[in-house]
Amino acid sequence: MINGTVIYFAISLVSMLFFSGIAASTQQCSAFCVCDTWYDLERASCVGRHLYNIHTGAPNNVQALDLSDNVISLLTSFELANIGFTRLKYLNLSKNAISEIELNAFDGLADLMVLDLSRNRLDDISAEVLEKNKNLRILRLSKNNFKSHIPKLRSSSLTELSLDSCQISHLPLDTFNGLKHLRRLDLANNLMIQMNAIALQTLHFLKKLSLEGNPWSCDKVMLDLKMYLRNKDIEFDEICSKKGNVRKFEKMVVLPTMTRNYHHSKIANPEEPKERSNRIEMESNILNNKTLSTCQETANPTLVTDSVAYWFLFLGFILGIFSRQVISYIWLLGMCLYNRRCSLERFNNGFSISREPSLLSLDGRMESDGSLSEFYPNTPPPAYRDVMLQPSLYRYPSRISNLNRDR
Numbered sequence: 001m002i003n004g005t006v007i008y009f010a011i012s013l014v015s016m017l018f019f020s021g022i023a024a025s026t027q028q029c030s031a032f033c034v035c036d037t038w039y040d041l042e043r044a045s046c047v048g049r050h051l052y053n054i055h056t057g058a059p060n061n062v063q064a065l066d067l068s069d070n071v072i073s074l075l076t077s078f079e080l081a082n083i084g085f086t087r088l089k090y091l092n093l094s095k096n097a098i099s100e101i102e103l104n105a106f107d108g109l110a111d112l113m114v115l116d117l118s119r120n121r122l123d124d125i126s127a128e129v130l131e132k133n134k135n136l137r138i139l140r141l142s143k144n145n146f147k148s149h150i151p152k153l154r155s156s157s158l159t160e161l162s163l164d165s166c167q168i169s170h171l172p173l174d175t176f177n178g179l180k181h182l183r184r185l186d187l188a189n190n191l192m193i194q195m196n197a198i199a200l201q202t203l204h205f206l207k208k209l210s211l212e213g214n215p216w217s218c219d220k221v222m223l224d225l226k227m228y229l230r231n232k233d234i235e236f237d238e239i240c241s242k243k244g245n246v247r248k249f250e251k252m253v254v255l256p257t258m259t260r261n262y263h264h265s266k267i268a269n270p271e272e273p274k275e276r277s278n279r280i281e282m283e284s285n286i287l288n289n290k291t292l293s294t295c296q297e298t299a300n301p302t303l304v305t306d307s308v309a310y311w312f313l314f315l316g317f318i319l320g321i322f323s324r325q326v327i328s329y330i331w332l333l334g335m336c337l338y339n340r341r342c343s344l345e346r347f348n349n350g351f352s353i354s355r356e357p358s359l360l361s362l363d364g365r366m367e368s369d370g371s372l373s374e375f376y377p378n379t380p381p382p383a384y385r386d387v388m389l390q391p392s393l394y395r396y397p398s399r400i401s402n403l404n405r406d407r
């Protein structure tokens, strides 16, 4: 009896949870958004709806708002707060077309902890834009195009910042001065040649730094950086340890000399290493990013291009032989079809016994006769297919003529 009650109770509890779960995960809370609970947060997901602004109609008490994969291009001041999204802890604006963020765009979002602005078209962000979001911990800025305008953000709370794949070529020494609590910093897959350890000296809590995928020059500055990171016990992926890195740099150095004319002022003092690296950075800005990424991906680019060249040579050779064969076949065939003698000779193959031993002697005889056409005036040329299918019947070219003549 007790068992029955327990089982009944358990079943109803499970089904209740199940159905409420289903209901929560599929609830359409506006024309563009689906609402559910996620990590104990009330979430609205408005993903991939071609939204061009943040007015989604989602309930304004949501704590997590996912607007990724839309076409939002601008965030105006107080826009989020005015809609009422003041409880937001998580805001995902990844994969949009944002090229401008106004100074007070995130004002009034006091609880915001995670902000994803990756995969947008940002080329600049003002330093103060996140200063008032005192709870912001994680900021993603990957895959934007900061180039030389790397943002000098100020945030006393930020612990994690990703700036990977942003085409950053140069890191000013004071870039991270406003981010005292940073623990993880991602600078991978940029276009940096050098990074001075001084740029990290204000980051007393830094635990992990990602540097891979940059065309590092691997000189003294980089050795110092590695030493600094080791001393401070900061985790980082090994750089400048393989030969491949040196090769990348060599490639980078070779390229600028080809476009030297554009930078007369920059090569005024080639001895000075700083000048040189500046010049290389300028060049790397100009170079198309595809070239650069190929440099980075293939450890030994010259070898690859060489082997490709050999392959082309080889292919050309094979193609040449093949086409020569085909052309000579066509030529021979053409000759045969054109030359009546040839076709008749083929037709002659393999009928009865002949007094003529060979084609040559037949030719000679026909020549002496001087009346080739009278020999076999009504014989059609053999079907090519027949010749092919029954070669034994057509072996001796001279015999049919004799047969015909005898007949």
Ligand SMILES: *[C@@H]1O[C@H](CO)[C@@H](O)[C@H](O)[C@H]1NC(C)=O
Pocket (backbone or CB within 6 Å): 047, 068, 069, 092, 093, 094, 095, 114, 115, 116, 140
């Ligand atoms: C934001 O959304 C994108 C695409 O939907 C996803 O890849 C990314 O992980 C999300 N960001 C965060 C911080 O969760």
Ligand SMILES: *[C@@H]1O[C@H](CO)[C@@H](O)[C@H](O)[C@H]1NC(C)=O
Pocket (backbone or CB within 6 Å): 289, 290, 293
């Ligand atoms: C290279 O630039 C084009 C636009 O100019 C961009 O679409 C592409 O993602 C960039 N590629 C890399 C590897 O940065």
